[in-house]
Amino acid sequence: MRYLLLALALSLTSHAATWQECRGLEKHGKDATACYTQLTHTSDPALRAEGFWGLENYQQANAEFRDAVASPSSGAAVRVRWGLLFHERFNNPEAVNLFNEALAKDPNYAPAFYGLALVSADGFDGRAPQYIAKALTLDPKSAESRELAADMAFENSDFDTAIKEADQAIALAPDALDAMAIHAAIELLNDRSPDAWLAKITAINPKYGEGYARIGYHMVQNRRYTDGVSYYRKAVEVQPRLWPAHAQLGINLMRLGQQDEPEKELQLAYDNGYRDAATVNSLRLLDSYKNFQTFTDDTTILKLNKKEAELLQPYFSAELHRAMAAYEKKYQMKLKGPVQLEVYPDHEDFAVRTMGMPGLGALGVTFGQVVAMDSPSGRKPGEFHWASTLRHELSHVYVLSATNHRVLLPVAELDRGFIYPQYPAQVIVSYFQGGSICDYIGERWGEGKLLEIVHAYAKLTPTPEVIQTTLGISAEQFDKDYMAWLDKQLGEVVKNFDPWRKQLTELAQHAKSKDYAFVLANGEKVKALYPQYIGDANAYQMIADAQLAGGNKQAATKVLVEYEKMGGHEPATLKQLATLEEEAGDKAAAAATLDRLNYVYPTGDEELHRRLGTLFLDLKKDDGAVREYNAVVSLHPLDVAGAQYNLAKAYMAKGDRAKAEEAVLAALEAAPGYRPAQTLLLQLHNGGAPAQPKTN
Incomplete structure (x- = not known):
């Protein structure tokens, strides 16, 4: 009733509105246009800024705030309000600067700490709980800060604290709609009906889409994406101009694997001035799908x-x-x-x-x-x-x-x-x-x-x-x-970490100077202190290099096998292991090692696929050979004829004559005089038997 009377007063009288009253009208679902318009005609630039902000003329609001702050008498409050505008319009660095300026004016100004908490919570910064705690210490009766504290506790899965803070917010402000939305979201997560809390919100403002959007946000944070999408839909249904909800609806539909509707929702938000990083980048990502x-x-x-x-x-x-x-x-x-x-x-x-x-x-x-x-x-x-x-x-x-x-x-x-x-x-x-x-x-x-x-x-x-x-x-x-x-x-x-780090550094220095005797004498001891370490400059590789320098390939192989079993997968090291295994006559082990490398880094490595294809062919693992030689072809090698010829051989071994002929013809198209491909083509035309030399 209070806000209904206020709206009537503004339309019929010269009642001087405050920005808080205008926001209150909006929060209660009343038309606040007249209220905000009245603010734009005042002599106070800070109030004019609030008016233009409410009318969504953000550039003019920014200009008015700048004029307000330029006044020598301006204090912390106007800086916080300007900072909140920057936060709303996707410029958190400037918002933080203004909140800090406010604290320079008044170190105990609670709304400035609220602003810092709001920005920090956006990025899930660990300082956010500290900032909101400070804000509440300075002003325990701030319903807005209580709502933010409840929101953050909810994100942390601390439901008891979230409920406690939400209840305190409602006790301080019976129209704390976001606190009610938090209650509704907690009910949903516990598989209970949120209807009682949604009814409370609707009784105050039936067009409060932010409440549904907040529920949608918490559903998404708890990995309930389908529920999140449902509540974002409700948000834009009751408040069609709630552009952040349109953007989040689009983003979460993308997360569910959709493409057309997300693009529509994101474009709608963008076209109406909602251009935060997530919206802009998601539209760019959707556009890039044509390359997939x-x-x-x-x-x-x-x-x-x-x-x-x-x-x-x-x-x-x-x-x-x-x-x-x-x-x-x-x-x-x-x-x-x-x-x-x-x-x-x-x-x-x-x-x-x-x-x-x-x-x-x-x-x-x-x-x-x-x-x-x-x-x-x-x-x-x-x-x-x-x-x-x-x-x-x-x-x-x-x-x-x-x-x-x-x-x-x-x-x-x-x-x-x-x-x-x-x-x-x-x-x-x-x-x-x-x-x-x-x-x-x-x-x-x-x-x-x-x-x-x-x-x-x-x-x-x-x-x-x-x-x-x-x-x-x-x-x-x-x-x-x-x-x-x-x-x-x-x-x-x-317990051994510090000694290990010191000894590993010493081992690396001796390895670099090729003091292999020192490496062999001390490497195993260093490795034993921290056997799980398989990163750069690990003891396994140093010991293997030292063993190879001494000609002990068997010992080098053993230590590299240990390295891989411990989780090591540096490509050059695994290739080295495969070479040692192949030189020892164990082609099956070499192939297995190289094949495991495919699950680390199969891209841009012709040598890997060519070597593995040859090993698979030798081992009569024809499907693997076809896969690997196809990989070589897909990398567009300089030697196209050789790559296609190898692929043809693999198909031939597999018994797929049609594919073999297709590959051998591709080899001859790349290099018409390539003799191995010519011979294989003749063999294919002779039914698989080697071509017979002509006799006079």
Whole structure:
């Protein structure tokens, strides 16, 4: 009623409005145009700025704020408001500058800390909780700060704190609509009806799309993408001009593997001035899809860049199907639809897919049954094992499906490491901790218990109860036992880390000066201090080089095999191992080593595929030979005739005469006088028998 009377007063009288009243009208679903227009005619540039901001004339609002701040009497408040405008219009660096300027004017100005918390939360910066805590210490009665604190606690999966802060916001401001939306989202995540809270929002403002958008945001953050899309749809339905919701609807439809509707929604947001980085980059990514080739079958959709599709398709398709078969057996289920795998040679395109999502891996990401990842060509050779990344992301697909997207992280601290990391690389530490917990459970209780835990989380069973019922011990005892196990696994490595680092440096210096006697005398000791280290300048490679310098190829082979078993996959090192194995007469081992390299870095390496093709041909593994020689051809080698001839030989060995003839003709087209190809063509025309010399 208050805002209805205010709207009436503004239309009939000369009531002098404040910007807070204008915002209040808008929040309650009333037309605030007259209110904002009135502000634009005042003598105060700060109020004029608020008026133009409300009328969506952002450039003029910016100009008015600049004039307001130029006044010697301007204080912290106008700087914070200007900063919030910059934040709303996608310029967080300028917003931070203004919030800091406000604090220079008044070090205890709570709204400035609120602004810093808002910007930090945007980037999942670990300082965000500190900023909002400071804001609430200075002004505990700020409903806006309470709502932000509730939002951040929700992101951290701290539902109790989120509810507490949301309730305090509502107690301070009965129209705290975002706090109500947080309540509704928590109900949804717990498979309870949100209707009571949605009714409260609707009673205050039936056109409050921001509430539905906030629910959609939290559904997405909890990997419930389909639910997120549904609530973003509701947001734009009740508030059609809510351009951020249109953009997020488009982005999340993209995450579900769609293309046409996302482009429509994103373009609509862009055309109406909503041009944040995620919107702009997503439109560019959609435009780049014309450069991709799609391969489909009954269970998979594989999207590869055209420039490398011919090379990568056999490897990615085979690994995708192999991994799916393994997970179907492990999780005792089949997916309801196809898995879509997108492989990006440009890391920046992949990064667009992860924008606005905390704690996601730097190499791959999963959205429901859509997996996006870097192509091996987008990284330095050997920088990552693409097949391992694919399998890791695909495991998320199955776990999310098995739990109906209700999977929870078992340890709260791990979740916080993913969302608001407190130190560099905490996300990596959280991934390691999560993985090691699974290793511990599998080792002590068996892999079957992990499946039981997944099913328990699908029922939203609390973690302590899950541990008690599936593992038979209390959560406290589990923590104690796990830490003891982890200490046993890594305690010696941690204790020896400083001596290892010092001794490895010394070993590297002697290796560089070719003091191989020192390397052989000390290398094994250094390696034993930290056997898991397989990065640059590792002891394995130094010992192998020293053994080779002394002519001991067998010992060098042994240490390089250890290196690979420990997870080492540097391409040059594995090629060296394959050479040693082949020289020792073990072609099967050499082929296996080179084949494993295909799952690390198959791109741009003619030598790898040519060598492996020859080995496979010698070993009568004809399908493998065809695959490898096809890979050579796809790389457009200088020796086209030789590449096509080798491919023809592989097809011939396989018994595919039609393909063999096709390849040999391609060889002769490239080099008409190429004698080996001429001979093979004659052999093909003679029914496979070698051509007979003519006699007089």
